Amino acid sequence: MHSTMCTSRLYGALVCGLLVAAATSGNAMADGRTLTAQDYAQAERYMAYNTKPLVDHAVSTVHWLDGAHFWYLDHDASGDHYLQMDASSGKASPLLDQAKLAAALSKVSGKPVKADKLGITDFRVAADGRDEIEVGGKHYLCDLKGAGQCVDKSTLVKTGKEPGVLSPDRKQEAFIRHWNLWVRDVATGKETQLTTDGVENFGYATDNAGWKHTDDAILEWSPDSKQIATFQQDQRQDGDMYLVTTQVGHPELQSWKYPLPGDAHITMIERVVIDVSAQKVLRLKMPPDQHRSTLCDDVSCGENGGWDDVKWAPDGKTLAFVSTSRDHQHETFRIADTKTGEVRTVFHEEVPTYYESGNGAVNWRYLPATNEAVWFSERNNWGNLYLYDLTDGKLKRAITTGDGNVTEVLKVDAKTRTVWFRGVGRTSGVNPYYQQFWKVSLDGGEPVLLSPEPADHSITMSDDGKYFVDSYSTTAAPPVTVLRDANDGHTVTTVAKADMSRLLATGWQPPEQIIVKARDGKTDLYGLMFKPTHFDPAKKYPVIDYIYPGPQTGSVYTYGFSPAQVDDQSLAELGFVVVAIDGMGTPWRSKAFHDAWYGNMGDNTLPDQVAGIKQLGQRYPWIDLDRVGIWGHSGGGDATADAMFRYPDFFKVGWSESGNHDNRDYEDDWAEKWQGLLVTNKDGSTNYDSQANQLIAKDLKGKLMLVHGTIDDNVPPYNTLLVVDALIKANKDFDMLLLPNQHHGYAADTPYITRRRWDYFVRNLAGDTPPKEYALKPWPWK
Structure with missing residues (x-):
């Protein structure tokens, strides 16, 4: 499924x-x-x-390094080319010396690596100036400006192997061990236990939706990297699922918690906020919540993990979240005080079938500076955005109206009061499945179409919201990838035009x-x-x-x-x-x-x-x-x-x-x-x-x-x-x-x-x- x-x-x-x-x-x-x-x-x-x-030059995904630079993979008959572009000038240049990197990776891994097939999945500049590169699930620190040497990052610091969630300042990562939450210092590997009362099937941040069960930690760091919002997940009374392997001799029994429809007992979560430096757990003052999401059938919907229905205030003093009922027909927007654990219910939406907060991403946003929230609803038969007053929970206005759906909110700028979103079915005469890109004001007015071509648009915005890379195509026309100004959508430069000859x-x-x-x-x-x-x-x-x-x-x-x-x-x-x-x-x-x-x-x-x-x-x-x-x-x-x-x-x-x-x-x-x-x-x-x-x-x-x-x-x-x-x-x-x-x-x-x-x-x-x-x-x- x-x-x-x-x-x-x-x-x-x-x-x-x-x-x-x-x-x-x-x-x-x-x-x-x-x-x-x-x-x-x-x-x-x-x-x-x-x-x-x-297919040559079919660039569809880019990775922003900062507000003015991004890197991407270009491909042609001669192989893969890793490039970076300066958004302010529109000029592209090699991201790194691929031959030098291939030689360095071959040496450190003991396996031959081809310069035209490096397989880089992540790249960033580390604090010491070296390049941090992910290849084949491993992270390497590489000096490519000098001798051309790489070292496996995991060999530098002796620490546990549990997958971690990196803090915003990239100095710590949180992970699960024996049903409790820990953090490790990235530089030294020092590990600190944050919770102590986690027990089997009642652990912290555990990722088990029945169909999905991993060792990943589900949590949200506060913007200042000092607090963690997560939960203690109670599966103790859930039913079990059993599978057995095929092998010579006794089969291996696999068992885990897997609740089924109609079960009297299903997974519940108790929401907590953890002060990392003090190792103090604050349990929010509310009953256990359903293990549910406004979007998918796990509390973590995105490919990169995270707890989608939880949003921190920039100052870390409050936390907004949405509780979803077991049948997905009731959604409750709440705000918690992260010092006292007090929880305030702000507003509620009830639907006769099921509620979803978008397509592909949770679309609601928390704007504590103005005491507002952006809320997604299909109340008019289409997916639109609405602005709520968090003081009294009253609707202030519809942000978008009419036919067609907002599918994914990419950015909300609270200062300029602008929302950028992908949408479908909002342009007459265009295939209703083609994603297009728009911006709209929180204060009303018609949305502005920033990607006018009648095609399917894949969008990657810069963190500062000044630019976006737009890769657009149809089933018959391969992608054209351009850098655009996020204010009016004009093309700054062409990144690549695919050639399918x-x-x-x-x-x-x-x-x-x-x-x-x-x-x-x-x-x-x-x-x-x-x-x-x-x-x-x-x-x-x-x-x-x-x-x-x-x-x-x-x-x-x-x-x-x-x-x-x-x-x-x-x-x-x-x-x-x-x-x-x-x-x-x-x-x-x-x-x-x-x-x-x-x-x-x-x-x-x-x-x-x-x-x-x-x-x-x-x-x-x-x-x-x-x-x-x-x-x-x-x-x-x-x-x-x-x-x-x-x-x-x-x-x-x-x-x-x-x-x-x-x-x-x-x-x-x-x-x-x-x-x-x-x-x-x-x-x-x-x-x-x-x-x-x-x-x-x-x-x-x-x-x-x-x-x-x-x-x-x-x-x-x-x-x-x-x-x-x-x-x-x-x-x-x-x-x-x-x-x-x-x-x-x-x-x-x-x-x-x-x-x-x-x-x-x-x-x-x-x-x-x-x-x-x-x-x-x-x-x-x-």
Whole structure:
């Protein structure tokens, strides 16, 4: 559901293919091709690891060093180039001596490092003037101006290995050890214990959302690096999840706390503020809070950790936070006094379905200097910003109004009273999924569009709010990256213009953006369609629907440029038309659109998928509606099996990976947000029955493959086994593939599963014969 989903592919003899085709469709029998290894190699040409390196100067991410300088990675046929730009002059220069760094890293690591493939993930100038560089998860201090020497930073100071959260002044980092919170001095490695009463399953800052459980500490440092806001997390009465490894001899038992929907006891948090120098813990004067977020299904939503719904005042005297109810229908804005622990409730928002504070980031802000708060709400059916008075909790005004969503607030300048935000659907005639960039005053007035191009914009602002780097693209046009003035959006300089001529030379073609009507016959749905590069309009092509039903995201990875979206083009290359449609119930559109099937997760956007594909079949004579397949991972795996059971005469072949087939067997926060709290009726039925795939498995008619990792700690494999048990009891034929010792993402097994999935559709949907045991290239990260 939440972690990376990996794919799978392929399955023959000609006779077997024809027999399957006969059972599937008469059209398939007419083909009966035998595919070769060369056919599969042609498909593999369009995997991301082959296409992405062929796009030159596709700069999409930059890293600001200070208000006037940023560094970025540029790439071309000669390799990777690390550059830095002076925003005031618009001039770019090498970030560092790559040859000297490669030699130094090779020496310190004992492994050869290529100058054109350094793999730098972080860079900054250390206090002593050396360059601090992160490569492969390790931090090095490098003198590149002199002899060119690097030292592994971890060897300089002998200290614990627990992952830490760095303080704003970069002098300390906080970490968890034995359920208590500690800090270590970065320079000396000296460690100090801050809490002493943490015990097993009632520890400080612990990161356990059931589906996610790490050693990271969840906390927020005060701006002056003197205090820490965190919690003591009570899981002592939570239910356990169990998995076992596959090995010779006794298996290893893995167990951890994993609450489920309807459980009487779920994870709770007790909020605390810690004075670091005094090692004093102040418990806020309020009852325990739910382990919930205004945005996601963990209290830490972002990739870089942090506690999203907690904001410090600049002076550290107060702390604002939002409490979310178990069902996500009640949000309470509170302010705590960090000296006394007193908590004041300021205002409250209640919604009939679920509240979210944005898309991609928590959007509320705390402005203590003026006693105000910026608040995000979908109260007018769209995601807009509102200004509240923290003195009395009253609404002062709407900051943004009208149709279209504020998706992500990037910066609020309290002095100039300006908000910069990304938004969608706010410009008439522009694809409603294209992110654009705006600024607006806290005091009212129309928002100013700072990125006018009708494209998807990725934005990185400087810390001081003077500049932003804008990388914009469409599915057909690779990114143009420019430096812009944050006041009026004018272009200061061009950072890079992507060149995809090497990619086009392979025969690559962009997907086609499609628009179809939803189940209601009125609402526009957007999606992508992939056709073979050798497409022949005189032929009939089977259709494969790649699905992720939401509700937290959709089937289309991006409407911006991507040289490969999952493996949709590769699969199309084998003789299919592949579609991805963002149906109702997925985000980025109106609140009503997103709420379309709240409380009925068995919907899975399937009525929209069927309606959309039928329209495409009527629109294009080369689409064969008698041969429709479907596949997905996680939520898409759930939707795939659901489609095969609920629409057995429409979907003929399904490949279901790691599906959460019954959310009563998935972590509590996910389902209780989208389906509601579990209610059991007098007759034993529940409001969750409609989403349980095992209850309709008896309706299977087509070919279904079920795939799951045996130690999937996100969606436990028992979800798939519930469906397997029901299929057996219904005397249904099906296929199953279990991946020993694999998690929710399939890691080193990904190429194998990808190939097997290709085989499965080639054999069972197209009626063709795949080459035997074609070996896909191992993924680059393995």
